[in-house]
Amino acid sequence: MRTRDTSSSIEQKQKYPPHATPEARGYADSIDTANAESHSQKTQLEVCTVGDAIETFLGEQTEYAPSTTRQYVSVLRFFNRWTSQQGLDYTSELTPLHVIQFRNWRQHRAPVKVPSLKKITINSQMAKIRRFLRWCETINVVTPGLPETVDFIRIVDDEDVRHEVLDPEKAQTIQRHLNKWQYATRDHITWILKLEFGARTGDIRSIDLEDLELEGNQPHLRLRHRPDHGTRLKNGKQSERTIALSPEACRVLVDYIESNRADVVDEYGRRPLLTTANGRISKSTIRSYSYKWTRPCKIGLGCPHGKDDDKCPAAGSKGAHKCPSSQSSHCARTGYLTYELNSGVDPVHLSGRCDVSEEVLSKHYDMRSEQEQMFVRQRAFETARLSYQSFGGVENDR
Incomplete structure (x- = not known):
């Protein structure tokens, strides 16, 4: 790269008043020239487009x-x-x-x-x-x-927080519908994992059969960062963790693997949990299942927008994201985290299970009202009182 002098703007001739004497002009010119030379020495930059x-x-x-x-x-x-x-x-x-x-x-x-x-x-x-x-x-x-x-736009209060969340009632409706009509399919397994631990799209896609332990007293799955073999986790090695699974989730996973999983390997010779005829499922397909099954009309709730299936542009799978009531994968994760916080799960444990810092958990995922937070704290204190006295040694009226 060549050296480029960026002092040209300073080398422009000074504009003088009409009445300025030649001596004054000469003095100003000498100062301007000196400034330009000083600036040039300090700002010699390499030439690069x-x-x-x-x-x-x-x-x-x-x-x-x-x-x-x-x-x-x-x-x-x-x-x-x-x-x-x-x-x-x-x-x-x-x-x-x-x-x-x-x-x-x-x-x-x-x-x-x-x-x-x-x-x-x-x-x-x-x-x-x-x-x-x-x-x-x-x-x-x-x-x-x-x-x-570089200046940033000031964001006040919680303008940078997304408030859209999948509520528990809708999540349960989706789960019941898939249990009945889509049992042990790819769609069902994707939702099982979303609702089991608020799984990210990358988490779901990364799972291999060898990562699953579905039998024994402590069934679980392992999430591993494998960037050289086609799958990444959001925070790299820091995202690696072991997730306990419920008996219900294990039962559906076993039935899917035995009955509906396409027995293929990916281009790295790995055996993905979720497969298509061509190998490992894509992230876009996983995301599409979120939009697909959060449409009220597809889970037996009718259309809140007064549309008929044959005339609605969002009725088909490819147009599911166009439905005003459909929701993204992030909404399911937010819903899971909010629900667990409301249930009294310690943020430390939730942070570890879901690979999210406590700070981010509080700012971006905790959608509880002040009253809901109060109830959770109250339950925690009441549970603690079963094993020791209150601070003052007497029961408080609450």
């Missing part, structure tokens, strides 16, 4: 999961497109104003599927832009300090 910087950056980010890499590719593609439109060919030309202008353009003018990006979404994307600019700073192709000028 925005496109080359992006390509090199992405090539070095080998520690990220594929899904995270795709997110970087997406936002940096938008960044490359915007800088090209603005005539910004080189990274050394970027200023804090450009960063702000890109953020506004990306949020309000560039969205593809929505009128405007949510605050949490644009902040997440700008965090990736800052990560890219910090990398650029380490190889001396952007002005020092530029990454720290």
Whole structure:
């Protein structure tokens, strides 16, 4: 990369008042020239196009999961497109104003599927832009300090928390329907795992037959991070854990394996739990089961939107996500975690079972009202009182 001097803006001639004397002009010129030379010495940057910087950056980010890499590719593609439109060919030309202008353009003018990006979404994307600019700073192709000028939109209260949750009644209705009409199918097994421990899509897809222990006094499954053999867990090795299974879940799993599982191996020679004729089930198929079976009309609850099946665009499996009442996999996970918290399960244990920090659990998954939290605390104290006296040694009226 060649060295590029970014001091041209400072070298522009000073505009003087008409009445300025030649001596004054000469003095100002000498100061301006000195400033320009000083700035030039401090800001000698390597010459690098925005496109080359992006390509090199992405090539070095080998520690990220594929899904995270795709997110970087997406936002940096938008960044490359915007800088090209603005005539910004080189990274050394970027200023804090450009960063702000890109953020506004990306949020309000560039969205593809929505009128405007949510605050949490644009902040997440700008965090990736800052990560890219910090990398650029380490190889001396952007002005020092530029990454720290990346500004984020202020989010008040709980604007960054998703409140949509699968409620227990609907979850039970789905389970009863699948038990009766889809027993021991792939759809049923997927929902068994979602409702058994709030499983993520990646958790479900990663399970092999060898990961299951369905007999004995302590039936369980093991979740393992195997990035070199086709499956990843969200937090890598930290996501590995052993999950206890209920007798009911084990019974359905055994019946599925014996009767309905396609006896195939994947391209790595592994034996997946959930299979298709071509091998391991895809994440998109697992996600589709969430939308498919959260539609009220498909689980015997009728249509709350007054639609007829033959005229509804969401009636078919491919259009299930279009139903206003259908819900994503994340809603089932949120519902499971909220239900267990309401049942009085210690957040420490829930954190370990579901691979979620207590901080994230509290902020993003705990959808209990203050009164519900009070009842849980009250039950915990009443249970504790069975084995020891209250702090004051007397019973309190509650």
